[in-house]
Amino acid sequence: MTGSGSAVPRQFSFTTRAYMAVDDATGEPIGLDDVDTRVRWLLDLIAAAGGELVSRLWRPATFDVLAAGRDRQDRRLPAQGHVAAARLGWDPHYPDGAYVPSRVTRVVTAQVMATLRTLTYRDTAITALSQRFDPATGRLTAPTEPGDYVPSGFARGVRRQLAARARRDGGAPAGRVRITDLQGPPQTSAMARLSAADRQLAQITAADRELVLTVKLPTSPAPAGRAQWRRVRLTAAIPAHLCGRPVIDWHLPTLVLDRKGLLWRCAATELVPAGDLDSAAVAVGVDWSPSTLGAAATVADSPDGLVSDYRGFTYDDRGIGIKLARLQAEGQLLHAKAARLTRLAATAPPEVRAQLQAKIAVLDAHRTAVGIKRGRINRELAFHFARQVTDYAANAHAQVIAVEDLTTLETRGHGRVNNNRAAQSARRKAVAALAHTAAGVGIAVVSVPARGSSARCPGCDEPLARPGGYHTAWCPDCRVGGDRDHLAGVNLAKRALLGRNKAARRRGQLPAIRVAEHAPIRRCRDKTGPTPSRPRHRRVRRSLPTAPRRLGVTPKPHVPAPQASVWDTVQPAPPHGDAGSRDTRTSQAPATPVADSPRST
Known part of the structure; x- marks a missing residue:
C-alpha cells in the first residue's frame, strides 16, 4: 500500500489533430486532405478484414475456446489479442492481390479479439439465463448459485430476446441457447488501434509541446506491394492544459475519421499523488x-x-x-x-x-x-x-x-x-x-x-x-x-x-x-464542511426600459435576460477541436497554434 505523499502512475485520454504532414523518406510536405484519404484506405482495409474475421468466427465453438482460455495444446491463451489469435490460427483475409503488412494484421486481430472476449461473458450469461427461462410465462426463475447473478437490466434484455425467439419458434427453445442464436455478428468500427503494433508500423515522440507520429499508410486503395506503403510523419500540438504536467509516457493513438478529418485518440501516463484509503479520516x-x-x-x-x-x-x-x-x-x-x-x-x-x-x-x-x-x-x-x-x-x-x-x-x-x-x-x-x-x-x-x-x-x-x-x-x-x-x-x-x-x-x-x-453520527455544532464557492457570472440587466410609453399601443412586456449558464464557468474548447481530454482546462489559449493554416499545401 502506498503511503501519503507518494506518487503513482495513472493513464488519461485526450484527443488532438495533426496540423502538418510530411513524407518521412523525402521530407516533402503532404496535404492534410491527402492524409485523410490515405488513412481512409487504411481504415477500409482494417474494417473489411475485421468484419470478415468476425463473421467467420461467429459460432459457438469460438466462445467455448475463449471461455476456457486454452489453445489446442491446452496452453493458456496470452493476454495480447494478436498473439492469442495467431496461436489459434485466426487470421484475417484480404482482397486478392492486396499486400498488407503483418503489423496491420496485428491491429485487425487485436481489435477482433477484444470484441469477441467481451461478448464471451454475454454468451455465458445468455446460456445460464436460457436454462432458467420459462417460455409459458415468459419469466426467469430465481438463480440458485451465487455465480448465476447478472445485472437486472441485462437479464431483462435477454428475457425479451428469449421470449421473442420462443414466439417465433412456436414453443420452448431446444437445447442451450447461445449468443449466436439470438443475434448476428457485431459490426466492426472503422478505426486503427496502433497500440497493438510496434515501431515497424508506428512510433510517437514528444518534443517542444508537439507530438510527432510516424505511421505507414497505403498510397492506393488496394496496395499491391511493399513499395505502396510509405511512412508519413504527422505533427500535432499537445493541448495547452497538458503542458507542464508530469507525463512520463505518451502512448500510440487510435486513428479515426470524423467530419473534420483525421482524429487522434491518444493516451498518456502521468504521476499523481497516491490516495491512502486505509487512513482516511x-x-x-x-x-x-x-x-x-x-x-x-x-x-x-x-x-x-x-x-x-x-x-x-x-x-x-x-x-x-x-x-x-x-x-x-x-x-x-x-x-x-x-x-x-x-x-x-x-x-x-x-x-x-x-x-x-x-x-x-x-x-x-x-x-x-x-x-x-x-x-x-x-x-x-x-x-x-x-x-x-x-x-x-x-x-x-x-x-x-x-x-x-x-x-x-x-x-x-x-x-x-x-x-x-x-x-x-x-x-x-x-x-x-x-x-x-x-x-x-x-x-x-x-x-x-x-x-x-x-x-x-x-x-x-x-x-x-x-x-x-x-x-x-x-x-x-x-x-x-x-x-x-x-x-x-x-x-x-x-x-x-x-x-x-x-x-x-x-x-x-x-x-x-x-x-x-x-x-451513530453525532451532530457537530462547529462548521466542519467547506462553504461552496459561487462563481461570478455575467451581470444580468433587470431594470425596466426607460423609454416613454406610447399611448394607444400595447407595450411589449419586458422579459429579463436568463441567468448565466454553466457554460460561462467552463472554459471553451480550442477552435481546432483538439481539446478532447477529460480534464478541466486551466487556460483558454488554443491547443493548436496553427489552427488557421490551410488543410492542403
Whole structure:
C-alpha cells in the first residue's frame, strides 16, 4: 500500500489533430486532405478484414475456446489479442492481390479479439439465463448459485430476446441457447488501434509541446506491394492544459475519421499523488438525486466517533438538465416518427416508398445529430460536476469520496417519462469524471451500497419521516433533518469510513465496499464542511426600459435576460477541436497554434 505523499502512475485520454504532414523518406510536405484519404484506405482495409474475421468466427465453438482460455495444446491463451489469435490460427483475409503488412494484421486481430472476449461473458450469461427461462410465462426463475447473478437490466434484455425467439419458434427453445442464436455478428468500427503494433508500423515522440507520429499508410486503395506503403510523419500540438504536467509516457493513438478529418485518440501516463484509503479520516458522500445530478455531504472520524454538521452541497447545473431533457424528448419524437414512416413504407407503392425512405433518412440524420449534442453536453456536465465536488472535498480536507454503486441503483416509481430520463442521465460519466479529477489531487473514490441511504437516519438507523414531501427528511428521535439528498450523502460517507479497511479492489474498477455498516453520527455544532464557492457570472440587466410609453399601443412586456449558464464557468474548447481530454482546462489559449493554416499545401 502506498503511503501519503507518494506518487503513482495513472493513464488519461485526450484527443488532438495533426496540423502538418510530411513524407518521412523525402521530407516533402503532404496535404492534410491527402492524409485523410490515405488513412481512409487504411481504415477500409482494417474494417473489411475485421468484419470478415468476425463473421467467420461467429459460432459457438469460438466462445467455448475463449471461455476456457486454452489453445489446442491446452496452453493458456496470452493476454495480447494478436498473439492469442495467431496461436489459434485466426487470421484475417484480404482482397486478392492486396499486400498488407503483418503489423496491420496485428491491429485487425487485436481489435477482433477484444470484441469477441467481451461478448464471451454475454454468451455465458445468455446460456445460464436460457436454462432458467420459462417460455409459458415468459419469466426467469430465481438463480440458485451465487455465480448465476447478472445485472437486472441485462437479464431483462435477454428475457425479451428469449421470449421473442420462443414466439417465433412456436414453443420452448431446444437445447442451450447461445449468443449466436439470438443475434448476428457485431459490426466492426472503422478505426486503427496502433497500440497493438510496434515501431515497424508506428512510433510517437514528444518534443517542444508537439507530438510527432510516424505511421505507414497505403498510397492506393488496394496496395499491391511493399513499395505502396510509405511512412508519413504527422505533427500535432499537445493541448495547452497538458503542458507542464508530469507525463512520463505518451502512448500510440487510435486513428479515426470524423467530419473534420483525421482524429487522434491518444493516451498518456502521468504521476499523481497516491490516495491512502486505509487512513482516511474525512469522507465526502455523493448522492445521485432525481432533481439534480448530485449532492454531497461530509463526515469526519474524530476521537469521540463520527461527526457531521449535516450541511450539504447541492450541485447546480444552471438549467442544463432541462436542456438535456428537451433533447431527449426530441430524439424520442424523431425515433417515433421514423418508426411510423418505416411501417408505412413497408406497404406503400414504389414511388411513395422512395419518398418515405428519403424522409426517414432525414429523420435519422437529425436524431444522430441530437444524440451527438446530448453526448457532448453530458460530457461537459459530468466534468463540471466532478470539478465542483473535487473542490468541495479538497476544501474539507477529505481523503475519500463515496459514490453510490450504480449497478444496484435503478430508478423506479416516478413514472415512465421520469424513470427513462433518470436512467439516461450522465451518472456513469460523472463517476468516471469524478474518479479522474479526484485522483489528480490524491483523493480516492470508492463505491458503497446505495440501499437505504436516503431512507434511514444517519444517527439511529431508523426510517426517516417525510414531513415536507419527497425532498425533505426528519428524524424525531435524533432531531436531525433537512434535504434528503444531504442526509443520504452523510450515510454514504459514513459507509465509506466504516468500511475503508474492507474495500474490494478489482482492476479497471473503483474500489468497492460491499457491506453497509452502521455507527451513530453525532451532530457537530462547529462548521466542519467547506462553504461552496459561487462563481461570478455575467451581470444580468433587470431594470425596466426607460423609454416613454406610447399611448394607444400595447407595450411589449419586458422579459429579463436568463441567468448565466454553466457554460460561462467552463472554459471553451480550442477552435481546432483538439481539446478532447477529460480534464478541466486551466487556460483558454488554443491547443493548436496553427489552427488557421490551410488543410492542403
